[in-house]
Each structure stands twice: as structure tokens, then as C-alpha cells.
Amino acid sequence: MTKPEVTIGVLALQGAFIEHVSHLQKAVATAKAGSKIASAQISVVTVRTVEQLSSVDALVLPGGESTSISLIAERTGLLEPLRDFVRVQRKPVWGTCAGLILLSDQASKAKKGGQNLIGGLHVLCQRNHFGRQTESFSCNLALPFTNPYDVDDLFPAVFIRAPIIEQLLDDSTARLGALKIEDNSEESLVVSAPRLEADKDDATAVEIICQLPDSTGTEAGDIVAVRQGHIFGTSFHPELTPDVRLHAWWLEECALPFVL
Template identity: 65%
Template sequence: MTQAKITVGILALQGAFMEHKFHLQKAIRHASPGSPLDTTKFEIIEVRTQEQLASADALVIPGGESTAISLIAERTGLLEPLRQFVRVDRKPVWGTCAGLILLSDEASRAKKGGQELIGGLHVRCQRNHFGRQTESFVCNLPLPFVGDDEPPFSAVFIRAPIVEKVLTGADATADVTEGVVRAPNLDVDSYKHAQIEVISSLPRTQGKEAGDIVAVRQGNIFGTSFHPELTPDVRLHRWWLQECVLRKK
């Protein structure tokens, strides 16, 4: 019997896509013998074209410059296929930092002229919440969903966003305020099928405000403010493959 293959794509238009590729490959190589991750055949590909996206069963959108990624996606004809992938086909997708911004239905502190969003994650994301790159920081972030007995994750925040608001049905028809951009409405959206789960908030550390939301999940969409691909730790990549890709809703 031929073993089914799962193709995981990494959007490779700009940003830290190679780091995600290495982490996914490492998580698969180091899977526990006999586990679903070990017994599943994976192919990890870089996605730059509609054809490559169409071949993917799941997708990672990396950190980088969200405005640049959206601009390249628009110019290469990938923007609408990405919306189809995330919001209509509802395939598993993980966005880190810039990826979280792009997956949000709204983004504040947008650059003049705005930017295009993929949307699907029914939140408002605040860009560059922590300031300039010189104000980047690392903190030990508890991630109980990865495992109760697991040590905190060393989370890297670089010009990172946060989730500043979980949107309601009324928000979808409200006027967008200055400095806020919104993804276009689609007939089918993931938030109509699943509730937002706030799965990690920033602890009080290094002078940062406790309670800032830095990781959320909604159905097929997972988003993190920080860069797990910039540490040697592959626990989040392993968790996403196991819980979001192999057990997709």
C-alpha cells in the first residue's frame, strides 16, 4: 500500500523562510519512533507560485516585512490564491510575526497607503507593538499547550506585533479607523466556523506589559508574534505538524 504524502509549503517571497524549512525538517527527523510524525511521509517545499501553493496541504507564512510580502504576493498573482487557501479551503496555516499580521482580518499602525491582508484570523493585530528593531528582546514564554511538563520557550520578538483585539460580528460591519487596514470580506471565512483561542500571552518580564496576546489559534489558522525559527528549539514546529497538520479540523 502506498503511503500518503503530506506537502508542507513555506511562503518564500521574503523573510525567514529557510529557517522554517530547516526547523520543520529537523522536527520530522527527530520525531519519536513510531509516532504519527515519524510514520507520515512529508515533503517540505518553498512556495513562490500558484502551482506550488496548489500542491501544498499546509503552509507556513514566515516573519519578515509584511508590507513587502503582501506586495510581492499581489504582483505575482498569489494574493487571491492565498486567501482561497486559508479562508475558503481552510487548509492548515501558521503565520509568525509578519505572517500573523497578514493572516489577521485587521491590522493597526499600518504604513501610509496601507497594505493588503490575507485575512481569516478574526483579530486586529497591532504592527510593531514593541517598537524598533533595537528594542527586540527574548523572553521565557510558557507554552502549556506544547506539554504540561515542558520548560518555557525562549521566544524571540523582533519588531513584533501583538493581537490587540479579538473581533466580534459587529466589528465586521464597523467603519475602519485611521491607521487600520482590513482584509476584504469573503462569503466563507474561518471565523464563522471556529472560535478564537488565546493560547499564549506575554508574562511580566523585561519591562514589557503582561497580558499582551502573542499566540492565537482559530480553526485551521495558528499565529505567533515571535520567531520560533530563530532558536534551536523545534517544539513549536513539531507541535504544529502534529496538532494542526496531521489532526486538521
Template identity: 50%
Template sequence: MVTVGVLALQGGFAEHLSLLKRAADHISTGRGQQPVVHLAEVRTPEQLAACDALILPGGESTTLSLVAVQSGLLEPLREFVKVSKKPVWGTCAGLILLCEEASATKRGGQELIGGLDVKVHRNHFGRQLQSFVQDVDLPFLSRGKTEKQAPFPAVFIRAPVVDQMLHRADSPGRAIEILAKYPSNGEGDDIVALRQGNVFGTSFHPELTDDVRIHVWWLDQVIKALHDN
């Protein structure tokens, strides 16, 4: 049994839990076995310690960071991601928290968890009213499959993008894998999905769609990583 937690301090954690349940059922049915995933809401260090993998949901990254500090979770989260190197996925605000640096932060900056050796630009696509849904090709969903996967309906809400790769001497051998890009307005393609070691991030909100494919893919990655270890 694999315990997958969703940080439940603020934001879209309920939506993630709903799609994770569907993804877990899909995996169990496909393998003809009993459920292999236990889902948990995470609000305390003790709940985090019981998890094998974790999702950081979308929401407001500054608020998530402040509540994590007040809950005594910030340092345990950093250890979970960067020392124990357990699988973790961040969506939108969660992606921001998983980056080593962030630009366009509020006055005084904000605490980050880190784990991705990149700098992220907050609210790259504008304000809440400028949110949109756009089909995005996600080649990583097609790996090991004979047919190309249909585009994913990516929901962008005040979404960040990675705008700089950082070269850190303390993380050798942890290559950054760019998994998806979104065409920008004549300024090159924006990185909207990436992975580095145990850390996966998406700029958009898969949990706000009815499409379970990324959750199935990530759970498969988690189960495989834990089995290999």
C-alpha cells in the first residue's frame, strides 16, 4: 500500500484527491488487484511523515507558504523533497513552492520549499480574469504507447512559467527534464511542465479538469519509484 498525501492547507486539494481516487481505481482495475493507494490530507508534520509521496495543489503560493510556516510544516516539507527525495508533484502555486527561486513575488518575498533548480515567474499569464483553457501536447503521456495521446485541456489560472535554469553545485547528476511547452507570443515557448529527479511540476491545473491521465501517469511513476527502491 502506497500512501499519497495532498497538502491541505489552502487551494485545490479536494479536487486533487478526487482525481487521485479515480486514478488509483484505474490503476488497480487495470492490474486486476486490490487498491494499492491510500490517500491522505496533510496538515501536520505527523501526517506528512506517514506519506510516501505528496501533491502540492494550486492556490495562492504566498498563503500556502505562510500557513506552512505557521503549521511547522516548512522544514519537514523541505526534508521530504530534498533530503528524503520522495516523489512530489506541484501544480501552479505548488510548482512555485518547489522552485529554488521565484520572481514577481510580493514585497518581502516568500519562503520556498525548493527541489527544482529553476527560477519561476509568478502570475506569468496575468490576473485571475485572464485565466484560460488551452489544449497542450504532453508527449510524456505517450511514452510506451503506440498511439499519440490527445492534447490535454490545460487550465491556466494566474499561472507561473519557468524562466531560468539554475546551475547549482550541490545537485550534480539531477538533470532537468522539460516535459511540455506552451507557445508564447513571439518570445519562444514557455515551459509549463518539467521534472527533476523526484520532483514534478505543472504550471496548469490538471485537477480542475475531468481528464485523469496525468494523475494516472504520476501515480504509476510513484509506484514504480517506490518499488525500485
């Protein structure tokens, strides 16, 4: 029987896109027999143009510099097609770090002059929550939903100038609209994705996937991974570790169910 063909794209405008391509390819190559991954003919490609975007069934937005990625996307005519991909066609998408910021309906600590967001993920995301590059860190996270794809181990997560989910937004009036500026400081600059006609039909709830432990180590702290239907977002960089469990899980549970 012929396997269905599925094309996974990785946005390759800036950032760690090569690492995502490698991890996705490894997840496909090591898929277990009987899995959705093994039942499809999956190819992984980079996306830099509108034509390439139109050819993929699901998309990864990598980490990097969110302002630079959005600026390049606007200049190359990709910004509106990306919004259509995520919010109108509602194809599966995963944003890591900068990609999470771009997918958020709102982002705080934005740079002066504002920043373009793709939107679709009903959250307020805080940019650079942990500080500058020197405050980058790694830690082991409990992601039990990935265990069927490997041993029952903690997941090594890398945080580099990472954002967090500051607030879940359930009111479309509050989460979308024009640029909002509370005052002139960068600390309080909040940008919003523009409204789309398709947004009125989107009431999918946001599910918290993972939170960091708080200072006591016993209660949930900063939100670093969320899922909203076809959209998945992580603050950290799973592509910068040798572990491909999260890429395999995303393909199996988030991307392929919307495609096959």
C-alpha cells in the first residue's frame, strides 16, 4: 500500500532552522513501526518563499531573533501568507522561542517601533523574560507525554534569551487589535497581532503543557510550553539537544493528525 506523502516545512529566514530540519529527519528515520510517522512518507524542507510555504502541510518556526524574522518575512512577502497558514488554513505549526513569540496574539517587552506578530496562539508572551544572553541556562523538564517515544527520562531544555507565557487570553477583543503602548519604556511596550476575519470562529482553548518549578521547587512557575489545537509553542530550544523525543511527539500527536 502506498504511504501518504507529507511535507514538513521549517521556516528558514533566520535562526536555528538547520537543527530543526536535522531533528525532524532523525525523528522520521527512527520512528517505531505502527506509528503515524512510520505510516507516512515524510519529507522535511526549508521554507523561504511563499511558493515553498504553499507546498508544506505543517510548519516549524525556529528560535532566533523574533524581530529580525518578522522583518524579513514582511520584506519578502511572507508575513501575510504565514498568518493565512496559521489562522485561516489552520495548518499545524510549532514555534520555539522566537517562533513562540511570533505565534502569540500579544507580546510584551517588544522593541521600540513595535514588532509584527503572526498571531493565532491566544496568549500574552513576554520576550526575553530571563534576561540577556549571559542569563541563558539549561534544565531538565518533566514532559511525561513524550515518554511513549523514548525512556521515562527528564527532557533537557535549553533556554536562550527565552520568552515565557505571561497570560492566557480568552477574549478576542483583548488579545487582538492595534499596537498598544502603556508608556514609552521598552519594559511595558505590548504589541498585538492584527485581527483577521477568521478569528471570530476560533474559540480553541489553550492548554498548559509545561511549567518551570517555582523557587520552592514544589509548585508550578513560569509557563514554558502550551498547545492550542493545531498550534504548539515552547519557550526552550529542543533542537539544541541530542534528544528528538519532542520532535517525534509533535509529528505524531500534533502535525500528522491534522494532515492524514
